[in-house]
Amino acid sequence: MKGNIGFVKAVNGNMVSVEFDCRVKQNEVAYVIVGELRLKSEVVRITNDHADLQVFDSTRGIMTGDEVEFTGELLSVELGPGLLGNVYDGLQNPLYEMSESYGYFLEKGVTLPALPKDVKWEFLPTVKEGERVEKGDCLGTVMEGLIKHRIMVPFKLSESYEVANIVVQGEYTISDIIATLRDDRGREFPLTMSFNWPVKRAINFYEERLAPEEPLITRIRIIDTLFPVSKGGTYCIPGPFGSGKTVLQQITSRNAMADIVIIAACGERAGEVVETIREFPEIIDPRTGNPLMERTIIICNTSSMPVAAREASVYTAVTLAEYYRQMGLDVLLLADSTSRWAQAMRERSGRLEEIPGEEAFPAYLETLISGFYERAGMVRLKDGSTGSVTIGGTISPAGGNFEEPVTQATLKVVGTFHALSRDRSDARRYPAIEPLESWSTYKGIIDAKHREWINKLLTKSYEIEQMMKVIGEEGTSLNDYITFLKGDLFDSVYLQQNAFDEVDAATPEDRQKFVFEMLFHILHGNFSLLKDKEEARHFAHHLRQCFLDLNSAQWGSEQFERITKNIQESVEKYMDKDSGLSRLLLRSSFVDTIIDSSARRLKKAKTILKEDIEAETDDETGI
């Protein structure tokens, strides 16, 4: 078709200017044809008879007069079973297949189908012929690993249809026709198990959007306890380089209690993705007994891959997340890093010679960032089930300065802010989330009042520490000094978490609640029996030691209990006996959680419980 062809007029970096005299759509996909190669690109600006294209590949070798083929389609992804466990580039090319076909390098101008064509899926129909359906309705299911994957009516079919035909239960590939729909005018639509959807358009049909209230457990203490994230919520992690953003994202991708995790490695190092790619197939998810990779999709457009595809990669990832949300699943999307995405926009904007905004970022930066985060959310679907997309994005602010445009634009739209600090990472206080700067608007697993109290303690402790730098330790009162030690203790044994320790790496919800309560009561206590600062410091060091050992003890193990007892005894030495800790340890929540977490020790726990309760009852009757 002659109508869909244009010709290259100019090349500048990854931007190509094309002359055309046909219909051209903003953001449609076009191919620049260079000899044998077809370079995928996207229309980003149209001025009269010129279209500016950003090319998702190296532009080396393009010359004026080269042909450009317009497709009329927006940049889309293919949705269907087979996405899970896959590793894609920003344009949804499967990297495993790329490697098989092309070897070590990502060759130019290559496009491969995103979903495996030859895999047979056991399809179980859920509708009958004659039923009425509309877009997003479930036609049947296939098991994708452990996920019940709903095969839905393609989202771009906008009317109401009658099921004219549906196949019986059996094995089908994604290119087999599994159903035919008929609209009111009698037109028929044969359907396979997969369909396309443009990445920049949010999938937004559901009954209602709900408030994000249920916490998303990450098993990272400082997050779950102090700065929680909700299912369907958004959060951002800005931090200077080397403060542990990516490690934090990796730990989250491993431990978060979500059904599906989508990792968008956007413009960062390939090495970081490699760890995930190599390790996730080996790590067994304790909740399912299957490798972690089975619940993971990696979208990987690392820093040396074509810049233009970086922007696409973020949208590709969020589109996949929304797709699985429509099946009633909780999806966590981790984008690392949104700054690279913003920089890609900056590069493009610069080449288009747009008037630059702050730090040369385009003026529409904020709109795009908020548009992206707003695609998160907890929704109630038509069938009554709920699904969610939670988005966590890292930010790499230039010079580690949070006053820059990307951080500021993101802070306006997210619900939780995890500020990483260089000071904390330099002092090896990991995860280096700065408790005094971070905030969360979500409800977590810990009583809000206790959370508040701890935050105050940390602030107070910090203030005293700063003051001590000015007036010296000798000028500080014993009480203030103890408050300082308390804050320091909480920081070192609770907020800091050793990602490389087998046990400490992930703290389950009930354990967090228990240890937090225990610490809360200790910190809440009045240590009037401490004689001087020397003794206080020794005592704090001793407690720290105990808690550190506790952190690496198995939850519910003999060792755990022994250390707990040990802590109790040491605390009693300096604290009023009635101050609560001993009582706390006997409270049912403690025993319950112990029982929950460790069925094999059930009996023993009960015995201990019984004896202790009897002992206590005796005491009380004695009084």
Add this chain to the structure above:
Amino acid sequence: MKPVYSKIGEISGNVITVSASNVRYGELAVVSSDHGKSLAEVIRIDGGKVYLQVFQGSSGVSTSDEVRFLGHYMNISFSDDLLGRIFDGTGTPRDQSPKLMEHLIETGGPSANPINRIIPSRMIHTRIPMIDMFNSLVESQKISIFTTPGEPYNELLARVALQASVDVIVLGGMGLRYDDYLFFKHTFESKGALSRSVMFVHTAADPVVESIAVPDISLAVAEKFALDGKKVLVLLTDMTNFCDALKEIAITMEQVPSNRGYPGDLYSQLASRYEKAVDFEEAGSITILSVTTMPGNDVTHPVPDNTGYITEGQYYLDNGRIEPFGSLSRLKQLVNKDTREDHRPLMDGMIRLYADYQETLEKKAMGFKMTDWDNSLLKYGQLFEDGLMDLSVDISLEEALDRGWEILARCFDPEATGLKSDLIQKFWPEGVAADE
């Protein structure tokens, strides 16, 4: 044969424009002027106007000089004959040996598929405790030395290169002082390393733009050696000069600058070079150790800032020492778990205490009374700096760890160290009392 164009329209900075057709983006050309021939590269095409970046600089180029397009991109001859050779920034021999013309390979090739990379797992021992013990260098890592002019960074680079057990060393020098060039040459020669080295040296006396090609050429050669199964170490010094050359071209091309005049794509430019560091499955590896001098010792300057986000850590060389703060090897976790069980906790513990020492120093400087704890910290800091931080210390990792325990034992009670009890039981040296 491509036609010769002899009508140069604009000459601005080191960029010239010529009206030409059938020219491919990225193609090379030769500009012949009274002062000799210079390579040039197509950096923009706008209709019939072609922008060329002239590597020898545009000084002396006249409007009627000849421009001949070569029909190929930047390339370099690759074979084992490269070993022991020294070239300039565009691959012309700097030594007296003949020019190599065989097996030309293109520079700036595509990126490696992440699937084909493997997790780095082999530590490079340097016998520098601040590296081995605190920030281990790992094969296939890309890491930069952040420093300021005047620091002994090239000495450090050479020391690591000679110590590391690699098959090939590729040195890419950008804006290197002639003395430094001679230093590398003589050091490699005298230590017998020249025969396994290739040098691409752009000196401070050469036109600035020429340094733009150095990283690409060095890495293209390194990549070929790696695909042949070799372990390659690439030394790039100093990347700030490379960035300044990029800045110069960007400004000449009237690009909108993003930060302090540097182009908005500085991150991508640096990343496409550094990301060449790789450990191939079933082939060799590339490790990149570069130098980034920080103007004004300012780590937030765009060059070190962008570099820091790209590289897998940095060594912060200041006052002739690798500072524990500001230095970080992001890959150390991959290797320090397999060295000795106390390596990781000891490293963390000692750094935490060193941070406390720094605070105590501040307090002391303000004239506060020192408590016993402060005094222990002061003693600790001194021992730490002399025993481990000094660059003249040349000991193995094992020795460094033992020395670490000894320093702790001389300063603290076991409990004050914050180390886990079982480690203390196993490693706490007997008979070294915390003397007052």
